[in-house]
Amino acid sequence: MTPKYTSESSSLSFDVPSCLKNKRLKGINVTFKYSVSGDEWAWFCKVSTTNGVVDLMYNPKVFGKPEFGEVGIWLSYWPIGNTLDFGNTVHVSIDVMSGLEVHECGVSLVYSDKETMENNMGGVEILGGNLSGFELSTGAYYLCRHDFLRLMEVGRLTPDWFRILVGDTIDYTEVRGWRQTGRPKQLNDPSFTELKTVRCIIYGPQVEDTYKIAEMSKSSLGDDTVAFTSSLLKGETIDEAVEEINVKQYKSGDETSDRYSHARIMKPATGEGEIVSSSTSAYPCRRFSLAKIQSATNNFSDELVIGWGGFGKVYKGQIFSEEAGHIVAIKRRDSVSNFGEPEFKAEIDTLCTFHHVHLVSLVGYCDDNGEKILVYKFMPNGSLYRKLHDVHTPLSWVTRLKIAIGAARGLEYLHIGVRTQHGVIHRNVKSSNILLDENWVAVISGLGLCIAGPTDQSIPYVEDTVKGTFGYLDPEYALTGKLTYKTDVYAFGVVLFELLSGRRAIDMHNGEDDSKLVVWARKCVKERKLDQMVDSNIKGTISTNCLRQFAQIADRCVHPVPKERPTMSELVASLEALLELQEKPDTSAKSSSIMGFPWKIKKYFVPAIKPNFEESGTSSQKSHDKNKKRDDE
Numbered sequence: 289m290t291p292k293y294t295s296e297s298s299s300l301s302f303d304v305p306s307c308l309k310n311k312r313l314k315g316i317n318v319t320f321k322y323s324v325s326g327d328e329w330a331w332f333c334k335v336s337t338t339n340g341v342v343d344l345m346y347n348p349k350v351f352g353k354p355e356f357g358e359v360g361i362w363l364s365y366w367p368i369g370n371t372l373d374f375g376n377t378v379h380v381s382i383d384v385m386s387g388l389e390v391h392e393c394g395v396s397l398v399y400s401d402k403e404t405m406e407n408n409m410g411g412v413e414i415l416g417g418n419l420s421g422f423e424l425s426t427g428a429y430y431l432c433r434h435d436f437l438r439l440m441e442v443g444r445l446t447p448d449w450f451r452i453l454v455g456d457t458i459d460y461t462e463v464r465g466w467r468q469t470g471r472p473k474q475l476n477d478p479s480f481t482e483l484k485t486v487r488c489i490i491y492g493p494q495v496e497d498t499y500k501i502a503e504m505s506k507s508s509l510g511d512d513t514v515a516f517t518s519s520l521l522k523g524e525t526i527d528e529a530v531e532e533i534n535v536k537q538y539k540s541g542d543e544t545s546d547r548y549s550h551a552r553i554m555k556p557a558t559g560e561g562e563i564v565s566s567s568t569s570a571y572p573c574r575r576f577s578l579a580k581i582q583s584a585t586n587n588f589s590d591e592l593v594i595g596w597g598g599f600g601k602v603y604k605g606q607i608f609s610e611e612a613g614h615i616v617a618i619k620r621r622d623s624v625s626n627f628g629e630p631e632f633k634a635e636i637d638t639l640c641t642f643h644h645v646h647l648v649s650l651v652g653y654c655d656d657n658g659e660k661i662l663v664y665k666f667m668p669n670g671s672l673y674r675k676l677h678d679v680h681t682p683l684s685w686v687t688r689l690k691i692a693i694g695a696a697r698g699l700e701y702l703h704i705g706v707r708t709q710h711g712v713i714h715r716n717v718k719s720s721n722i723l724l725d726e727n728w729v730a731v732i733s734g735l736g737l738c739i740a741g742p743t744d745q746s747i748p749y750v751e752d753t754v755k756g757t758f759g760y761l762d763p764e765y766a767l768t769g770k771l772t773y774k775t776d777v778y779a780f781g782v783v784l785f786e787l788l789s790g791r792r793a794i795d796m797h798n799g800e801d802d803s804k805l806v807v808w809a810r811k812c813v814k815e816r817k818l819d820q821m822v823d824s825n826i827k828g829t830i831s832t833n834c835l836r837q838f839a840q841i842a843d844r845c846v847h848p849v850p851k852e853r854p855t856m857s858e859l860v861a862s863l864e865a866l867l868e869l870q871e872k873p874d875t876s877a878k879s880s881s882i883m884g885f886p887w888k889i890k891k892y893f894v895p896a897i898k899p900n901f902e903e904s905g906t907s908s909q910k911s912h913d914k915n916k917k918r919d920d921e
């Protein structure tokens with residue numbers, strides 16, 4: 289792609305030229321050349337126009353480095369509506385906070401035919417799905433949902449809208465500022481039965497936003513709407529299966545008795561029976577045969593064991609498709625494991641329902657010959673526990689903060705309960721259940737003990753059998769069996785202290801008195817001996833304010849009284865502000881207590897989008913409100 293406008297710096301401006309007849313300017317592609325100058329990548333691309341639109345295209349401030357190679361990168365910017373009008377001056381800049389030097393940038397213009405939008409709706413065309421055999425009914429509503437994992441790995445894409453194409457020509461839903469401006473289009477055209485492809489073109493929204501969209505659409509269609517989800521598997525490869533498109537069909541009329549009658553799961557074209565479609569699968573995800581798993585792990589070779597937990601051994605494996613091999617982590621239940629069918633089911637159910645960049649992704653499972661096996665996306669940097677305590681990889685303070693933010697976001701997502709009335713309590717939060725991908729992005733794993741959270745926190749669950757891991761157990765829960773979302777917050781507080789101190793949750797080497805991290809850390813906070821708490825690997829690298837506030841936050845998480853602990857949404861906001869504080873210690877954030885006013889410190893964040901506060905509030909504000917309502921009762 290040769291840019292039309294270029295600059296030997298990191299920014300450029302150009303005037304939108306006139307269009308040829310029957311064409312319209314759909315958007316721009318931005319390329320830039322860079323060299324890597326540090327370990328921490330933080331940058332975004334800003335596009336502003338004279339008519340006042342400002343968009344940050346890509347803000348991987350927390351998520352890491354750009355992925356597209358060492359010398360060049362390209363991004364597409366597709367404004368909503370026709371904001372790139374003739375005569376507008378457009379200014380494009382690549383703003384780097386750290387880690388990169390941008391040497392030149394360029395912009396090319398992308399046009400589409402006015403009449404046919406099919407190839408030019410813009411953005412990243414995520415995937416296609418072969419629809420032959422899938423019955424599309426006229427008069428039905430369709431909404432595509434895509435698993436955003438792959439995109440989200442790259443970073444939070446903005447702006448917050450997405451478009452969906454069903455078929456070759458039409459149907460898109462557009463969302464902006466959390467407000468639905470369109471709705472799934474009714475497909476009355478009989479030619480839809482002949483559809484061959486589904487294409488999703490998506491920008492920005494995090495996966496939970498998409499679910500919200502789906503819910504909104506559903507309610508907007510009235511009470512008699514029947515919704516179901518069906519999966520279209522396009523081919524053989526894992527990537528494709530993981531990146532399945534779910535087509536939601538909203539169909540009017542009373543069909544409760546035959547609610548799922550239109551759902552079709554397509555078998556992969558060359559599956560050879562190894563991947564079982566969900567018509568024979570008890571769960572809505574991929575089922576592998578034992579033979580496939582055996583071949584992936586060299587018949588469960590001990591050489592491939594990468595971990596061992598309560599469920600059993602974890603193997604690094606490779607699952608082959610026609611085109612390539614895919615590295616996965618395979619967890620096989622040990623015959624003596626305390627984890628049984630309920631935990632197996634809980635993990636699959638949850639991971640099939642909840643998808644988030646900070647939640648481990650389940651590729652599939654195997655339930656043959658009495659085996660219980662879970663197959664996950666492989667996380668190259670293993671668990672946080674191993675990095676902190678076994679391998680002694682010196683993680684920088686900023687990396688630790690980012691890990692804390694990622695894990696907090698994953699838990700926040702579970703607690704909020706995006707697609708269900710209730711959220712989910714993890715019940716086994718600990719550093720070995722926080723995995724790290726190749727960019728050190730944290731994901732929450734180990735959901736075998738998770739349980740649907742109560743909708744009304746004034747009536748907490750009371751459990752006969754307390755479950756969890758010693759060293760991370762909420763004392764209130766351990767003592768009374770009362771389980772709340774704050775049980776996870778407590779355990780997360782222990783992880784925060786681990787990150788700060790590099791100590792294990794329980795470590796007898798520290799002497800009996802100091803063997804329990806929480807007890808020792810709370811004592812240090814109380815006696816204001818914060819310097820003593822800092823891991824020797826990162827001593828002197830934490831700004832004074834950041835250290836003080838981090839210790840306070842962790843301390844509040846492990847408060848003996850659950851109500852005194854923050855919600856996960858408050859924690860996310862506070863930790864994000866702390867990261868800002870660490871990176872820019874001179875900002876006025878210094879003077880405020882971060883934990884006290886998490887939603888007021890939003891101004892210290894780099895906004896991912898230009899928020900529309902009146903209409904909708906920010907996502908954190910919304911989460912905060914929802915969590916607060918739930919947790920503060």
Ligand SMILES: Nc1ncnc2c1ncn2[C@@H]1O[C@H](COP(=O)(O)OP(=O)(O)OP(=O)(O)O)[C@@H](O)[C@H]1O
Binds near residue numbers: 664667670671
């Ligand atoms: N998806 C994965 N990618 C890479 N390594 C993994 C993955 N899943 C697990 N592991 C490794 O296997 C180890 C054991 O994981 P597992 O979840 O079975 O047990 P645990 O977290 O130690 O304990 P528990 O069973 O109580 O959750 C992890 O600590 C990690 O090192």
